[in-house]
Amino acid sequence: MTEALLAAGLPASTLRDPEPRYLEEPRGRWQGRAAAVAAPASTGEVAAIVRACAATGTPVIPYGGGTGLVGGQLAEGGTPPLVLSLERMRAIRALDAEAGTMTVEAGAILADVHAAAEAEGLIFPLTLASQGSARIGGLLATNAGGVNVLRYGNARDLCLGIEAVLPDGSVMHTLSGLRKNNMGYDLRHLLIGAEGTLGVITAATLRLFPKPAATGAALMAVPDPAAALALLRMARARIGEGVSAFELMHRTGLDFLREVGPEVKHPFDEPPEWMVLIDLGLGQGQSPEAALEDLFAEAFEAGLVSDGLVAQSEGQRSEFWTLRETIPLANRRIGAVSSHDISFPLAAIPAFIETAPARLAAIGAYRVNCFGHLGDGNLHYNVFPMPGRSRADHEHERGAIKRALHDLVHELGGSVSAEHGIGRLKVDDLERYGDPAKLAAMRAIKTALDPKGIMNPGAVLRG
Known part of the structure; x- marks a missing residue:
């Protein structure tokens, strides 16, 4: 295949061996394959590579940082593709x-x-x-x-x-x-x-x-997700567009960090069942600390929060964010049976969190770490084995778990792909839950622009 591509105009200087890093993905669920890797240094070289692939009918998989979580950057079967890495085009x-x-x-x-x-x-x-x-x-x-x-x-x-x-x-x-x-x-x-x-x-x-002139953050303990949503509404009414982020976390995430690391500073002696991380970016002369303290006082009076910490320095704000951002690392060390990147109309989130455990219990016994970007309706609802068991013990249940939870998401008017994409992992989901007219239009566009079907075949739409 490489010889045919070279004969069709692929620049020889771009070719690399298909090292393992191009054929792996972060969750370790798939192993890709490739005929070769091309790493162009310019748009002109990318164009020459794609023209050569079009002439020879060679599949092309564009490759960025390899951080995708739905298998869009690798292919396990079919004709071995050319992996087109953009890593040299960093200007x-x-x-x-x-x-x-x-x-x-x-x-x-x-x-x-x-x-x-x-x-x-x-x-x-x-x-x-x-x-x-x-x-x-x-x-x-x-x-x-x-x-x-x-x-x-x-x-x-x-x-x-x-x-x-x-x-x-x-x-x-x-x-x-x-x-x-x-x-x-x-x-x-x-x-x-x-x-x-x-x-x-x-x-x-x-x-x-x-760049905001002043930034600040707070962790606030809330009794449940419904209270977290009420707090979000209160925060936006008080502070407006100064609210940059509003993250929901369950104590399971903190328990996982204590169990397997990475080691981080834990803000609460006894982790609350639910908590939110609120981040602010305000203008000159405004005080994020005062705004967050006032918000806490009003929310406490309303019964929406029971405890909280307002960052008193940029270092403490960074500690709060480190806690949030290391939860996915702990998740990987535990090993999820099934991970779900889902979104909802905000009002439907409490109903999902309340209803989902019963759907899971009908299949087996699991731990759940529910966290995510509550401000935009995006949850990461990840299902883990009980202590003493591994994800391999539940591999045969993975499909049933995914189906049960995604059916519930669909019933509540949500999306089973919030921010990670479809890739190859969720092609079945797109066909099951997607609007038929939209899918037909997508296929028509794909056929019109890529009649030979060489661009990342099998991702998003079934090949």
């Missing part, structure tokens, strides 16, 4: 502080984008646990979320334009950064969230925002 092409824009190549690591923005007194607000390895192209391809969606939106809301190589090898240039542009279909939003099935994003113009 920041332009930064316009006055316009609040930054144009970066798709291989730029999110943490580096953060640093470049902060050097100009600005922020790029997309923030998630894998920001040290996740790359901009993959984040846009999956329309990543993270902790600041409540205030700033998902990845697509933070992107003003893209450059992309389409399945025939042509290059689409829409990097102008215009806030208003009604020149026909907005193909930017078609490729964002398409998980590499309609083309390869090679660069993007991103939105930057002023």
Whole structure:
């Protein structure tokens, strides 16, 4: 296959051996395969690679940081694909502080984008646990979320334009950064969230925002998720758009950290059953500490909170966030039987959390760690074995668990893919719960743009 690709124009200088890192995913559930890996250094090389693949009918899997959790970055079966890694395309092409824009190549690591923005007194607000390895192209391809969606939106809301190589090898240039542009279909939003099935994003113009003059955070113990939602409404009524993040955590997450690490500072001597992490970003002359203390006092009077800690320094705020962001690491050490990235209308969240345990009990006995971005309705509802057992003991129950919980999500008007995408893991779910007319339109678009079906085949839509 490699010889045929070279003969069709694939640049030999881009080829690499398919090292194990290109064929693995974070949860260790799938092992990919590849005929070769190509790592281009420019959009022109990406275009040449895609043209060669189109000419030879070779499947292409775009590869960013490899942090995806639904198998979109690897294929176990079918014709061995060419893995197209964007890791060498990391340049920041332009930064316009006055316009609040930054144009970066798709291989730029999110943490580096953060640093470049902060050097100009600005922020790029997309923030998630894998920001040290996740790359901009993959984040846009999956329309990543993270902790600041409540205030700033998902990845697509933070992107003003893209450059992309389409399945025939042509290059689409829409990097102008215009806030208003009604020149026909907005193909930017078609490729964002398409998980590499309609083309390869090679660069993007991103939105930057002023860095808040003052930041603060608090952990508050709440009796239940319904009280957490009432507290969210109170916080937004009091503080408005200053509320940057509003995270829900269950004590199981803290118990897991005590059980398997990583070692972190635990804020409560006795962890509450439920707690929220509230993060604020305010303007000059405003005090996050005072705003959070006033919020706590009002919420305490209303019976919405029973205990709380307001960060008194940036270091303590960082400790609160470290606690939240290490919970997924503890989850991996325990080993989830089944993990669920789900979203709801906010009012439906308490009903799901109340009803789901009975659905699980009909299948077996498990521990559940429920946490996530309550402010935008996104929960991570992860099911774990009881102490003394492993996820391997329950592998035969995994499908039934997923089906039971996803059926309940659908009944409550939610989505079974909130921020991780469809990948290959959730193709069946998309077919089961997706709107038929939408699915038909998606297939028509895929056929029109990628008639040979070479772009990430088997991801999102069944191959």
